[in-house]
Amino acid sequence: MKPYSMQCQLRATALVVAGLLSACGGSGSSAGGNSSGGGSASAPLPPSVTLTAAANQTLAGGKALPLSAGASDNSAITWTLGAGNVGTLSASSGASVNYTPPATVTANTDVTVNVSAGGVSKSLVLTVFPDPGAPGLTLVSGRLDTETLEQATDGPVASARFRESLSLTADPAGNLYVAGSCRISSPILIGVTLRKISAAGIVSTLASCTDSTWFGAADTVGNLKKIYLPSGLAADRGGNLYTATYFAPATAGVSSSDTIAVYKISPQGTMTLLAGAEGNHTADLKDGNGASARFLSPKVIGFDSDESLYVYDKNDTVVRKITAAADVSTVSALPTSINADLNGNTYRVDGASGTIIRTTPAGVDSVVADVHTLPGALKVPGLWPYSLMRTGPASYALLVSNGYTFSNEVVAKLVVAH
The missing domain is CATH 2.120.10 (Neuraminidase)
Structure with missing residues (x-):
């Protein structure tokens, strides 16, 4: 058995940090199946996801509010509203959708809009206000x-x-x-x-x-x-x-x-x-x-x-x-x-x-x-x-x-x- 050297310890540490754990002094294999003599690509980073709204407040019975989202790796975007939230989304997928508020609310009501892309989720909160009455x-x-x-x-x-x-x-x-x-x-x-x-x-x-x-x-x-x-x-x-x-x-x-x-x-x-x-x-x-x-x-x-x-x-x-x-x-x-x-x-x-x-x-x-x-x-x-x-x-x-x-x-x- 080969002695456990400082060089081996440093190499093992570097491999762990890179996500490529292999045995010191042995032929070992990486998570990707490559031999210890060859390189192995690290796992891809998750995409960054953006989510924006034309405004974060709207009126009950008002116009639809445009929403847009994107992923840095161009992953498909899916949309959902929070459980029990009021209003509707015009679609469940795509880079842009519209949120339509309900016809009425009795008080300021928060609505959570969720997007997911490439395993990453992001949310924003909209507030639906009651109609304030005549100008x-x-x-x-x-x-x-x-x-x-x-x-x-x-x-x-x-x-x-x-x-x-x-x-x-x-x-x-x-x-x-x-x-x-x-x-x-x-x-x-x-x-x-x-x-x-x-x-x-x-x-x-x-x-x-x-x-x-x-x-x-x-x-x-x-x-x-x-x-x-x-x-x-x-x-x-x-x-x-x-x-x-x-x-x-x-x-x-x-x-x-x-x-x-x-x-x-x-x-x-x-x-x-x-x-x-x-x-x-x-x-x-x-x-x-x-x-x-x-x-x-x-x-x-x-x-x-x-x-x-x-x-x-x-x-x-x-x-x-x-x-x-x-x-x-x-x-x-x-x-x-x-x-x-x-x-x-x-x-x-x-x-x-x-x-x-x-x-x-x-x-x-x-x-x-x-x-x-x-x-x-x-x-x-x-x-x-x-x-x-x-x-x-x-x-x-x-x-x-x-x-x-x-x-x-x-x-x-x-x-x-x-």
């Missing part, structure tokens, strides 16, 4: 028709009141969230409030800089102190909320003792640093993962169909992308899907005129709504719309202030043509 601007909650300052009040949407609101968003379940602050003197705001408007129409306070509470209890861990002011608000598919904070726009390369960061808040109220720096650091436009990334003046904007979060930075002149793994990169522009409706139109507010402007894919602008048509609005001069956010394939939410130094505000809903 137009309506009041969700709050009051504009008084010059008397009203305190923020929870309860049914008809009686709830809003003040010092800064931004809002919606989660996949149809709940709205409003981030605001506390006024310590005119016009100084500081701190964070977070309020929820449930899909059932009840307003509640989740966090308050007024009474130092955080998700139903005293803020013993100091979450409120970490957010100087909430800068933007967004919700992911899991119902987690995201906001950013900074004291004042920073200059790249200059030391800062302020927190300049993006935070994630779970539905239970657990707040964690997603990206950026807490406390002493050098401010910068620096890409990286999590706490190694740096910002100057971040403002959360929203999510794309891949669940990547987009943030404006450097006074809204730079766009940053944050993946689910907290990898931060600088990109050229926001995806239009963050703001676009089913037909590719985008929307913005004109604060000076109190109107909402639609821009078509061809670049044509038109007025689609005027906040002066809201209940009580005609009694108040200088209405100011702001924080317009997409809440569905054909719906948006926005905040409207009555324009006084100590202002009352409302949450409004815009339904667009669909």
Whole structure:
């Protein structure tokens, strides 16, 4: 018997790594049947599979949604819907199919689309929204028709009141969230409030800089102190909320003792640093993962169909992308899907005129709504719309202030043509 040498050990290790196990010192054979004297091809790698949708949201009773898939080795593609999911696929195989939503749903409903190719599977989730109703601007909650300052009040949407609101968003379940602050003197705001408007129409306070509470209890861990002011608000598919904070726009390369960061808040109220720096650091436009990334003046904007979060930075002149793994990169522009409706139109507010402007894919602008048509609005001069956010394939939410130094505000809903 030949001695078991170091050379033999290294050779055996190399063969195992290559998937070609053979006996040291013997004639052995590979898994493919080749002799030890000849080479053996390693097992082929599985193909990479892509799966894309024209959009990840659609309306019940709406148009079919195109889907496409491909495999790097050109394997045949098969399609299925998740068990019990609503709607239909136009085919079970092929590089492209259409998903047709059901005629009606009673609530936002997730649908899982699965593809398989070459033994590899991939899925994406679509959300089917109920038809939002006739196009137009309506009041969700709050009051504009008084010059008397009203305190923020929870309860049914008809009686709830809003003040010092800064931004809002919606989660996949149809709940709205409003981030605001506390006024310590005119016009100084500081701190964070977070309020929820449930899909059932009840307003509640989740966090308050007024009474130092955080998700139903005293803020013993100091979450409120970490957010100087909430800068933007967004919700992911899991119902987690995201906001950013900074004291004042920073200059790249200059030391800062302020927190300049993006935070994630779970539905239970657990707040964690997603990206950026807490406390002493050098401010910068620096890409990286999590706490190694740096910002100057971040403002959360929203999510794309891949669940990547987009943030404006450097006074809204730079766009940053944050993946689910907290990898931060600088990109050229926001995806239009963050703001676009089913037909590719985008929307913005004109604060000076109190109107909402639609821009078509061809670049044509038109007025689609005027906040002066809201209940009580005609009694108040200088209405100011702001924080317009997409809440569905054909719906948006926005905040409207009555324009006084100590202002009352409302949450409004815009339904667009669909």
